Amino acid sequence: MAQVYPNAPVRVIVPFPPGGGVDGTGRLIAQKLSEAFGRQFIVENRPGANGMIGSELAAKAPKDGYTLMVNGANFVTTPSLFAKATYDPEKDFDAVSLLAHAPNVLVVHPSLPVKSVKELIALARARPGQVNFAGSGSGSTPHLAAELFNTLANVRMVHVPYRGTGPAIIGIMSGEASVMFMPTTNAVPLVKAGRMRALAVTTRERVPALPELPTVPESGLKDYESSQWYGLLAPDGTPRAVLDLLNSHVVKIMQAPDMKQRLAGDGLVAVGSTREAFEAHIRAETAKWAKVIRQSGAKVD
Numbered sequence: 001m002a003q004v005y006p007n008a009p010v011r012v013i014v015p016f017p018p019g020g021g022v023d024g025t026g027r028l029i030a031q032k033l034s035e036a037f038g039r040q041f042i043v044e045n046r047p048g049a050n051g052m053i054g055s056e057l058a059a060k061a062p063k064d065g066y067t068l069m070v071n072g073a074n075f076v077t078t079p080s081l082f083a084k085a086t087y088d089p090e091k092d093f094d095a096v097s098l099l100a101h102a103p104n105v106l107v108v109h110p111s112l113p114v115k116s117v118k119e120l121i122a123l124a125r126a127r128p129g130q131v132n133f134a135g136s137g138s139g140s141t142p143h144l145a146a147e148l149f150n151t152l153a154n155v156r157m158v159h160v161p162y163r164g165t166g167p168a169i170i171g172i173m174s175g176e177a178s179v180m181f182m183p184t185t186n187a188v189p190l191v192k193a194g195r196m197r198a199l200a201v202t203t204r205e206r207v208p209a210l211p212e213l214p215t216v217p218e219s220g221l222k223d224y225e226s227s228q229w230y231g232l233l234a235p236d237g238t239p240r241a242v243l244d245l246l247n248s249h250v251v252k253i254m255q256a257p258d259m260k261q262r263l264a265g266d267g268l269v270a271v272g273s274t275r276e277a278f279e280a281h282i283r284a285e286t287a288k289w290a291k292v293i294r295q296s297g298a299k300v301d
Contacts, residue, residue, distance in 0.1 A: 015054020
């Protein structure tokens, strides 16, 4: 089958509305796969229920390689946030490749008297329940990144939920909230303009756009790591030959210098992984965030 695949258009389900990070990454990889195979890979947006509607649709699609899905970090957190999950990240999908990831930047409003992660932890311990952090909705990546920080630092910062990243940024800029784990793309211009104070990045590697900024692990929380990420998946049971063929093309696409440069401009790090590495990533992320959600009591609004 791999020798003749694809001989018809392939749909790529994106379980979020147009315009966001998952959609942008999905459209980019669909375009590149169309060029590589000489067949159309067509993005189909199926938003709703924090990505659960589109993910369920993809999980139940024919297992022939003609339905794929691009999803993000919400893919592994959504089932733990809903009382009745309609898909299992590990059992219902085959991994094709991790496409890219993006760190968040831990920023504070300039009025908050802290200049490092250690100082933020000390302040939060001295004022339990009085330091607020902005999130782009309950269960969002910025929200859960802060809850992981709460757990590992043994502090109790309080979540102020907003309806999206834009409103959350406005909230912290206005001083309604003092702390935010902000997407790199949004954080870099605000930090450079002096409108936010950056304390650290949330991955284990520093960010080229803010090379002087330490990571959270460097700053004392050695076990801390969180990021937004995007990956390509197929329904469980898709032929191995098709998955391997897709993976070989995706790895070449994501590791090409022009792709790395293009994604870097959006604050993303291109990956292009083996199928096995992406499977391991999904297992680890599912277990990690299920524990954070359970301990924090996070729920979807």
